[in-house]
Amino acid sequence: MFSLALKNLLHYKGRTVVTFALTFLSSLLFIVYVAFMDGWHEHMLKSSLDVYNNALHVYKKGYREEGGYDYLIENVKSVDAVLRATPGIKAYAPRLESFALLSTEKDSAGAMVVGIEAEKERLLSKAAASLHAGRYLEDNDTDAIYLGVELAHRLKVKPGDVVALIGTATDYSFAADNFKVVGTFKTGLFEFDASLAFVNKAYDDTLMMSANMASYVVASVDDLDRLDGVVSDLRKRLASDLEAVPWSTLMHAQVEAMGVDSVFGYISMGVFFVVIFFVIMIFSFLNIVGRTRELGMLRAIGLSPRDVTKLLMLEMLLLATGAVALSIAVGAPIAWYYELHPIVIQGIAEAYKEYGIVNDQIPMRFNVFTILWNGGVVFALNVLAVIYPIAVANRNTPIEAMQHV
Amino acid sequence: MRILTLWLIGAMLLFASEAEEIIKKVEDNFRGENVYMKMKMVITSERSQRTVEVESWAEGKKKSFMKILYPPRDQGITFLKLDQQLWQYVPKIERIVKIPPSMMLQSWMGSDFTNDDMVKESSISDDYDAKILKKEGSVVTIALTPKPDAAVVWGKIVSEIDTGNDTQVHDVFYDDFGKEVREMFYGEVKTFNGHHIPTVMRIKPLEKGKGKNESRVILSDVVYDQGVSDSYFTKQALKRYSR
Numbered sequence: 001m002f003s004l005a006l007k008n009l010l011h012y013k014g015r016t017v018v019t020f021a022l023t024f025l026s027s028l029l030f031i032v033y034v035a036f037m038d039g040w041h042e043h044m045l046k047s048s049l050d051v052y053n054n055a056l057h058v059y060k061k062g063y064r065e066e067g068g069y070d071y072l073i074e075n076v077k078s079v080d081a082v083l084r085a086t087p088g089i090k091a092y093a094p095r096l097e098s099f100a101l102l103s104t105e106k107d108s109a110g111a112m113v114v115g116i117e118a119e120k121e122r123l124l125s126k127a128a129a130s131l132h133a134g135r136y137l138e139d140n141d142t143d144a145i146y147l148g149v150e151l152a153h154r155l156k157v158k159p160g161d162v163v164a165l166i167g168t169a170t171d172y173s174f175a176a177d178n179f180k181v182v183g184t185f186k187t188g189l190f191e192f193d194a195s196l197a198f199v200n201k202a203y204d205d206t207l208m209m210s211a212n213m214a215s216y217v218v219a220s221v222d223d224l225d226r227l228d229g230v231v232s233d234l235r236k237r238l239a240s241d242l243e244a245v246p247w248s249t250l251m252h253a254q255v256e257a258m259g260v261d262s263v264f265g266y267i268s269m270g271v272f273f274v275v276i277f278f279v280i281m282i283f284s285f286l287n288i289v290g291r292t293r294e295l296g297m298l299r300a301i302g303l304s305p306r307d308v309t310k311l312l313m314l315e316m317l318l319l320a321t322g323a324v325a326l327s328i329a330v331g332a333p334i335a336w337y338y339e340l341h342p343i344v345i346q347g348i349a350e351a352y353k354e355y356g357i358v359n360d361q362i363p364m365r366f367n368v369f370t371i372l373w374n375g376g377v378v379f380a381l382n383v384l385a386v387i388y389p390i391a392v393a394n395r396n397t398p399i400e401a402m403q404h405v
Numbered sequence: 406m407r408i409l410t411l412w413l414i415g416a417m418l419l420f421a422s423e424a425e426e427i428i429k430k431v432e433d434n435f436r437g438e439n440v441y442m443k444m445k446m447v448i449t450s451e452r453s454q455r456t457v458e459v460e461s462w463a464e465g466k467k468k469s470f471m472k473i474l475y476p477p478r479d480q481g482i483t484f485l486k487l488d489q490q491l492w493q494y495v496p497k498i499e500r501i502v503k504i505p506p507s508m509m510l511q512s513w514m515g516s517d518f519t520n521d522d523m524v525k526e527s528s529i530s531d532d533y534d535a536k537i538l539k540k541e542g543s544v545v546t547i548a549l550t551p552k553p554d555a556a557v558v559w560g561k562i563v564s565e566i567d568t569g570n571d572t573q574v575h576d577v578f579y580d581d582f583g584k585e586v587r588e589m590f591y592g593e594v595k596t597f598n599g600h601h602i603p604t605v606m607r608i609k610p611l612e613k614g615k616g617k618n619e620s621r622v623i624l625s626d627v628v629y630d631q632g633v634s635d636s637y638f639t640k641q642a643l644k645r646y647s648r
Contacts, residue, residue, distance in 0.1 A: 066614040069515075070451035099511060103502045110507040164500045166493070172448065172455055172515025173478045176495040 001307070005314040015287040016319065019280055019382075023323035026276045027378035030269060031331030031371050037265045038365035039339065041258040048254065049247055051126045051187050055227055056246050058083070058217040058238065064245065069170045072096075073214045073242065082237045083219055088230035090222045093120035094214035096201055100167030100175070102147075102155060109154045111197045113145075113165060115204030124218050126187055127198055134159030134183030142203045145179035149186040150194035157181050165199075169209045177207050273381060281385040288312060288389040292396065299398035312390045313383070320382035324375040332371050338364035424535035424547045427566055432530055434571040437600055439464040439633040443474075443626040448516045449619045457514050462633045466531075470637040472646055479514075481647040487638060491520055494643035501643050510558065516620040517587060517608045521558050532557045543569035559586075570594055570601035585611045598629040 009016045049055065058079055063071035073079060076094045083092045096115035101108055118137035122128045128136040132149045145163060147155070157163055161181050169175040179199065186193055205211045221230050227246055234244040248255055288295070295308055303311075342363035439462075446457045458475035471484040485492040491504040509521040533549035540546075549562040560581040565574040576589040587610045591603035604624040636642055 062614055066612075070618075101502060101504065101508055103500060108502055108505050110505060110511075164495075164498045164502065166495055166498070166500075166502060168512070168515050171453065172450070173476060174482055174495060174514075176498045176500075178498050178500075 020323045027327035031374045035335035035364040039363045055221045090220045091123040092219035093117045097215040103164045115201035130185040130187045132184045132186040141200045144182040146198040148193035149184045152184045285389040288393045296402035305394040316386040324379045335364045336366040339366040424537045430571045437629040441628040445623045447621045462637045468638040483643045597627040
């Protein structure tokens with residue numbers, strides 16, 4: 001049966017080539033498209049994570065819902081000890097976020113002023129790496145402020161200038177001081193660059209009366225794929241009034257938006273597959289109808305309708321297996337290569353900056369399981385496409401089939 | 406049918422006009438020609454309780470000046486409201502700062518009052534349409550909805566007013582989605598030079614997680630219509646009267 005199927009494939013070259021080519025191209029397109037879509041989404045998330053959020057945060061319960069000073073972590077040292085003892089935690093640092101007014105002689109602007117531990121923060125955000133002018137903060141800085149470039153633009157200040165900070169201390173008294181701008185940063189995320197300013201936490205603590213306090217502690221992990229396990233472990237170790245929150249929860253809205261985008265991507269591919277399905281089915285149908293007399297002859301010499309079904313199905317399985325295997329052999333290296341060497345499209349970061357894209361690279365995502373199920377879907381479509389033509393072929397009796405013109 | 410329609414429209418206009426008249430009386434009663442006050446604000450939150458003491462001078466709708474007397478860390482910080490703009494002077498940095506629009510919804514001094522409250526408080530009759538909801542004895546409940554072109558924070562305010570002495574009894578503030586955001590209680594009405602004033606005001610946020618929060622204002626040393634020097638209502642005053 002196998003050799004007969006193989007002979008048929010070689011004999012009906014036109015059908016074989018067209019079906020093979022369609023299957024190969026649609027499978028390859030699907031693999032590359034999904035790798036591209038997943039890579040794009042992962043890139044967006046990673047950009048946002050790298051810029052500021054990182055892998056997980058430790059909060060006092062209630063802070064994420066209510067915010068403000070009533071829900072500050074009031075014993076950062078104890079959280080520090082827990083994080084140090086938790087396997088899988090790579091780096092961590094406390095942050096104190098407070099909304100304040102930054103003012104010059106002529107201009108004022110509201111800003112999120114973040115007290116950070118400058119050196120530790122290098123490992124946790126892109127603040128230092130996004131230096132635009134001047135310099136980044138140093139651990140021994142006092143009244144130094146590091147501004148987003150858009151915020152500096154609004155305040156019309158540059159490194160060396162002085163801005164007044166007026167905010168509310170954690171005891172709700174006024175916190176005010178003059179800060180010298182030591183540098184500006186540009187991440188490419190407009191909102192981030194327009195609203196954030198960093199100061200050294202040690203100095204900020206004297207101003208905000210926030211020694212040993214933090215809005216939250218940010219942490220990175222050794223392996224992002226094992227984040228759930230680390231978070232679970234951390235939750236067991238933390239005091240009951242604290243919570244460990246992974247990035248997927250912190251960026252819930254963005255994750256959901258990407259889910260919706262993926263659905264639309266799959267719908268687009270679905271429409272394409274419907275077309276491919278019918279094209280393959282029509283080709284198979286025409287091929288099988290054209291072979292009616294041949295199939296009638298096979299039935300006459302002893303093959304049952306079941307055998308005919310097996311033969312035709314085997315032909316399709318051989319074709320689909322070859323085409324899908326080849327598409328995987330070609331598509332997987334493409335996904336792998338472009339994961340390591342992302343495609344660069346000049347200007348894409350500017351166009352998509354509100355989605356968190358901070359550079360012009362678009363990497364693909366190489367994932368063996370995804371590639372296999374992509375190929376599997378196209379394979380299944382091929383098998384489904386041949387069922388109706390086979391059913392039509394089996395309707396004729398051997399005599400009717402042999403008399404078919 | 407036409408008579409009924411005319412009657413209904415007439416009744417609605419009459420109610421609206423009466424409501425606006427009541428609001429205007431309350432504002433005139435509270436504002437006076439000019440007023441000097443000392444007040445204590447006790448701010449209670451989840452984590453702490455603190456007291457702020459303030460001295461204020463005001464003239465009409467558009468001018469007011471405030472100076473913080475207590476706590477010592479904040480002593481000498483001054484605020485000037487001129488038209489609908491808010492300015493602030495902080496002695497520590499010797500800087501006069503205009504509070505920008507983006508900061509108007511921020512808490513004032515960590516209380517449940519916002520900067521916007523400090524500026525817009527006396528413009529209810531200008532910015533809101535008033536409508537009587539019910540009358541019970543001398544207490545009238547009025548719904549205040551923003552006028553179409555008014556730049557206001559609240560989606561609606563429902564105010565209970567004692568028309569016997571033209572003072573507010575209770576206000577509920579709603580956001581743009583009709584959700585209750587905070588309520589304000591007024592009590593201990595006293596008379597100063599013919600003005601009936603609630604000397605204790607209590608504001609309570611109704612948002613989830615702020616159950617323990619409350620800001621209580623207690624007025625003392627209230628002096629009405631004795632004249633306030635124009636020198637308070639200039640930007641120079643922020644620094645001069647800070648000492």
